[in-house]
Amino acid sequence: MKYYIIAGEASGDLHGSNLIKEIIKLDEQANIRCWGGDLMEAAGAKLVKHYRDLAFMGFIEVIKNLPTILHNLKFCKQDILEFKPDVVVLIDYPGFNLRIAKWAKENGFKVIYYISPQVWAWKESRTKMIKKVVDKMLVILPFEKEFFARWDYKVEYVGHPLAYLIDRFDKSNYTFITQSQSTAEDPATKEITKDNRERIILLPGSRKQEILVKLPLMLAVTPRFPGYRFIIAQAPGQPFELYKDLIANHPNVEVAFPGQTYALLSNAKAALVTSGTATLETALFGVPQVVCYKGSPISYQIARRLLKIKYISLVNLIMDKKIVTELIQNELTVENLGAELDAILHNQDRISKLKKDYQDLKQLLMQGGDASQRAAQEIVEFVKASV
Incomplete structure (x- = not known):
């Protein structure tokens, strides 16, 4: 069978890669073409376009890059026509993927959406269009099944792919390699850094725009905690030079x-995390965190008026209560960030409660089973029944 899979961000590349591995187990003759990243390519798909060329964040940034986005849409449609897949599988990335879904349906292709657009957060009316153009929706958040039921749209809850992925991660093997900010050595020759200080991880996002906005604020806090070791998780697709200048x-x-x-x-020991999938990953590892969000003033004001949700982090959204602190826009200051980091490092009552909530979150997300495996099974069975 022929599968055309589209993911437009680092998280989509991760989930797409695990989905591809499971599809290949079920369909040894699978021919998979994708938009995504290095992980999806390594999993066995032919990579057409890398997500680093697709990720534009915020309303203003999208408008500025509109010619590129339109070109990518045109190229994608032509590539699908030439490949003639048995199914088009869309992973999140709604601004682009919903347009492809509509076009694909109009041109006779079967469409499956894995990891639903967050229509429950804003543009709820999009659900009407989704019902018309998506043949099967596979959701990963527990409350999404109930949400779509209110629109008389039957979807499949397959569990969250991160829950089982992180649960199986070998936590005893946590060696890692860091880069020197003062040398130009070949990275392959760098030795594993040995430092016994407790670690605070900085996760400033995967897109250049958000890194340039949030990382300087995170870095400004580091002198207040001299006894800790701060390590930035470099995003795939971003050059070391981007971070080197900032640090x-x-x-x-x-x-x-x-x-x-x-x-x-x-x-x-703790983490400062940009809102998004990373907040959930951090929680599933049991790491106390402060969630950080700051966008351009115009983009933020537009989003504030359109969003219908109480929280911006997946951790709080899924549990429907405040578990982790969210510092948003004007609240994201060096003073506030420093105070919150101090609390999750030294306030034992708060740390204990946070970790208990994390356990409840994990149990909830694992109720659906192995999401990648279940999603692949749904997709392969759907394709075989459609051919």
Whole structure:
């Protein structure tokens, strides 16, 4: 069978790669073409376009890059026509993927959406269009099944892919390699850094725009905690030079090579995390965190008026209560960030409650089973029944 899979961000690349591995187990003759990243390519798909060329964050940034986005849409449609897949599988990335879904359906292709657009957060009316153009929706958040039921749309809850992935991670093997900010050595020759200080992980996001906004604020806090080792998780697709310039005046900060986030989190004391999938990953590793969000003033004001949710972190959204502190826009200051970091490092009552809530979150997300395996099974069975 022929599968065309589209993911537009680092998290989509991760989930897409695990989905591809499971599809290949079920369909040994699978021919998979994808938009995604290095992980999806390594899993066995033919990579057409890398997500680093697709990720634009915020309303203003999207408008500025509209010609590129339109070109990518045109190219994608043509590539699908030439490949003639048995199914188009879309992973999150709604601004792009919903347009492809509509076009694909109009042109006779079967469409499956894995990891639903967050229509429950904003643009709820999109659900009407989704019902028309998506043949099967596979959701990963417990409350999404109930949400879509209110729109008379039957979806499949397959569990969250991160829950089982992180549960199976070998936490005893957490060695990692960092890069020097003062040398130009070949990264392959760097030795594993040995430092017994407790680690605080900085996760400033995967897109250049958000890194440039949030990382300087995170870095400004580091001198207040001289007894800790601060390590930035470098995003895949972003060059070390981007971080090197920012940490030039912070000798106590290191940058880990890309792809080592789980190794970093597996033995971390705390983390400062950009809102998004990373908040959930951090929680599933049991690491106390402060969630950080700051966008351009115009983008933030627009989002504030459109969003219908109480929280911005997946941790709080899924549990429907405040578990982790969210510092949003004007609240994201060096003073506030420093105070919150101090609390999750030294306030034992708060740390204990946080870890109990994390356990409840994990149990909830694992109720659906192994999401990647279940999603692959749904997809392969759907394709075989459709051919």
